[in-house]
Amino acid sequence: MPVSRVGPWRWLPLTAVVAVAVSWRGGYAADARGAVTVLAGLAVLVALWSAPEATTRACRDPIVLTLAVLATLTTLSAAWTIGTPAGALRNGAIVLAFAAVVVAAAALPAPWGHGGVLLAAALGCALSGLEATLATAEPRALQICGTWRPAGPFEYPPTLALVCAGALPVALAAASDRRRPLAVGGVFAAWLLASTIALTANRTGIALGALAITVCVALAPRSRRVGPAALGVLAAAALSALLVGGDLAGADTGRVALAVVPGLLAAVLLPRVGELRMAGGPRGRWTAVVATAALLATAVGVLAEPAGCGGELSHGRIGIWRAAVGTAAERPLQGYGAGTFLAASRRRQLKERPVPTRYAHDLALESWVELGLGGLMAVLAWYLAVFSGIVKRRRAKNAWVLIPAVAAFPLANLLDWPWQLTGSGVLWAVAAGGLLACPQQQRNRAS
Amino acid sequence: MGPTHRVVLRRRLLLAIAALLVIGGALLTLNAPGSSPISNKADAYGPPVTPPKPTNPKSKAECVKYYGTLPTPESRECQAQATRYVALKRCTNKKGAAAQKACKKAAATAFAKARAKIAAQRKAEKTCNDAYTSAANQLNPEDPEYSQKSGQLTATLTACLTKARG
Numbered sequence: 001m002p003v004s005r006v007g008p009w010r011w012l013p014l015t016a017v018v019a020v021a022v023s024w025r026g027g028y029a030a031d032a033r034g035a036v037t038v039l040a041g042l043a044v045l046v047a048l049w050s051a052p053e054a055t056t057r058a059c060r061d062p063i064v065l066t067l068a069v070l071a072t073l074t075t076l077s078a079a080w081t082i083g084t085p086a087g088a089l090r091n092g093a094i095v096l097a098f099a100a101v102v103v104a105a106a107a108l109p110a111p112w113g114h115g116g117v118l119l120a121a122a123l124g125c126a127l128s129g130l131e132a133t134l135a136t137a138e139p140r141a142l143q144i145c146g147t148w149r150p151a152g153p154f155e156y157p158p159t160l161a162l163v164c165a166g167a168l169p170v171a172l173a174a175a176s177d178r179r180r181p182l183a184v185g186g187v188f189a190a191w192l193l194a195s196t197i198a199l200t201a202n203r204t205g206i207a208l209g210a211l212a213i214t215v216c217v218a219l220a221p222r223s224r225r226v227g228p229a230a231l232g233v234l235a236a237a238a239l240s241a242l243l244v245g246g247d248l249a250g251a252d253t254g255r256v257a258l259a260v261v262p263g264l265l266a267a268v269l270l271p272r273v274g275e276l277r278m279a280g281g282p283r284g285r286w287t288a289v290v291a292t293a294a295l296l297a298t299a300v301g302v303l304a305e306p307a308g309c310g311g312e313l314s315h316g317r318i319g320i321w322r323a324a325v326g327t328a329a330e331r332p333l334q335g336y337g338a339g340t341f342l343a344a345s346r347r348r349q350l351k352e353r354p355v356p357t358r359y360a361h362d363l364a365l366e367s368w369v370e371l372g373l374g375g376l377m378a379v380l381a382w383y384l385a386v387f388s389g390i391v392k393r394r395r396a397k398n399a400w401v402l403i404p405a406v407a408a409f410p411l412a413n414l415l416d417w418p419w420q421l422t423g424s425g426v427l428w429a430v431a432a433g434g435l436l437a438c439p440q441q442q443r444n445r446a447s
Numbered sequence: 448m449g450p451t452h453r454v455v456l457r458r459r460l461l462l463a464i465a466a467l468l469v470i471g472g473a474l475l476t477l478n479a480p481g482s483s484p485i486s487n488k489a490d491a492y493g494p495p496v497t498p499p500k501p502t503n504p505k506s507k508a509e510c511v512k513y514y515g516t517l518p519t520p521e522s523r524e525c526q527a528q529a530t531r532y533v534a535l536k537r538c539t540n541k542k543g544a545a546a547q548k549a550c551k552k553a554a555a556t557a558f559a560k561a562r563a564k565i566a567a568q569r570k571a572e573k574t575c576n577d578a579y580t581s582a583a584n585q586l587n588p589e590d591p592e593y594s595q596k597s598g599q600l601t602a603t604l605t606a607c608l609t610k611a612r613g
Contacts, residue, residue: 025482025487029481029483030480031476031482032482034473034476037468037471038469038472038476040468041465041467041469041472042465044461044465045462045466045469055458055461056461059461086478089471089475093472093475096464100464100465139485139489142488151488155486155487156487156491357493358490358492359491
């Protein structure tokens with residue numbers, strides 16, 4: 001008989017990791033990363049004590065193993081880094097902490113607790129970002145291209161959008177629940193998250209939000225009518241963003257109050273539209289409708305960007321990537337050491353842009369520059385492990401609630417640097433751990 | 448049946464890793480440098496790039512890029528210089544020395560006129576700002592109507608500057 005000590009207290013270490021990683025300026029600074037590492041270690045100790053079998057099973061998963069390899073390589077790079085060895089050790093510790101959080105999360109009953117953690121964190125971040133936008137208070141809101149955008153504790157709007165996108169399916173799951181209070185709350189939460197994504201005006205964030213909603217509708221069980229809820233939330237959020245003209249700080253109080261009305265109306269009306277819920281129609285049709293609406297929202301988000309904002313279409317990424325490839329090619333096998341992308345590529349970046357950036361805006365390229373061929377292979381293996389894990393578990397019970405969050409983080413890391421904001425990495429690790437626990441739940445129930 | 452030897456080993460390894468994370472993390476926290484006062488975005492991207500001040504503007508767009516669209520004396524001075532540059536360049540296409548000379552003279556006259564207008568604007572703006580400063584100095588922050596009076600002063604200043612800028 002499997003040993004499993006149940007109780008809500010088991011969630012404490014994991015929620016503590018998330019709370020610290022997210023609220024401590026998104027877990028970006030070295031001190032916050034150190035604290036997250038300690039708490040991740042404690043979470044594993046609690047998981048080992050309370051559910052030893054599930055914990056040991058989780059640590060054999062390819063997602064955890066690839067992270068462990070990446071952590072080892074990152075730590076070892078302290079021996080040949082052009083930066084400080086302490087920097088390499090710090091980076092290695094945080095990657096190992098991600099693996100630890102995946103293991104600890106996999107030892108807990110999935111997926112509703114995991115979903116609750118994702119939703120609570122995303123709502124807290126969204127509210128913090130929106131409040132700062134209204135108050136035009138940096139750094140939880142940032143003025144970019146003439147408009148104030150919510151950035152939340154991450155102090156970076158695209159990562160706030162990513163976190164909100166990952167939590168959208170959880171809110172939609174609540175929105176499609178038969179219990180009315182839960183459905184009302186779920187619709188309002190989903191509207192708040194979708195509106196926050198729209199107000200960040202970040203193209204990648206909007207596209208990831210659109211993808212999360214579509215995947216959620218496509219994978220949700222037939223018994224749940226997620227499609228109508230998703231469509232209603234999309235429409236309400238788009239209307240709210242239009243009412244404030246995409247600029248919350250620039251809108252007067254009346255307009256801001258008016259922008260809340262679509263959210264309230266959706267929360268009141270959507271759960272009441274019983275006929276719509278019953279007449280859900282084939283899931284494929286709803287997926288197509290929601291995908292079209294989401295695609296339209298993404299296109300509007302891209303076209304609405306002010307002309308000349310951020311330079312050319314890639315916002316300078318092509319130049320950074322060119323510099324990254326050139327830098328990596330100079331030292332392709334061993335790399336320059338963890339956390340040294342800026343120092344290693346500064347000269348080449350300055351040929352492409354006026355100010356060099358600290359990160360490559362692509363995790364695989366950055367790992368190649370910093371850790372050499374081994375780092376590149378480890379990151380590619382991690383991508384393979386994540387997406388094969390998703391494919392393998394896509395039919396697991398209620399896995400659809402977590403799959404979009406698990407997929408969104410690696411996708412965002414192809415174009416941006418959320419990996420460096422430990423808060424978003426920890427939230428991904430919670431979702432990934434929850435996904436690993438989903439099939440295990442089914443097996444336990446069957447036995 | 449108890450756990451196999453391999454499972455026991457795996458658990459011990461996991462225990463060791465967890466302990467390493469706790470101890471190593473604590474050491475890293477204690478030796479961590481303090482948080483940066485700038486935002487995470489600013490830390491990642493470096494300081495914002497300010498375009499260089501146009502010293503010899505060749506188009507009005509260069510001036511707008513640096514000064515913006517507000518018709519301040521500095522912005523108008525820059526635009527007048529850009530207009531003169533364009534006018535003088537056009538003069539080089541004129542055929543005949545006399546035509547070129549007349550063209551250059553016209554460009555110089557237009558530039559002098561524009562500068563005179565800018566000087567007048569600068570003087571008028573200074574009057575507005577001086578009036579605002581002296582009136583603002585007389586306001587008492589303890590006055591219950593302070594914010595209302597301050598708002599009125601700002602509105603007067605805005606109206607005065609708009610008039611000065613034509």
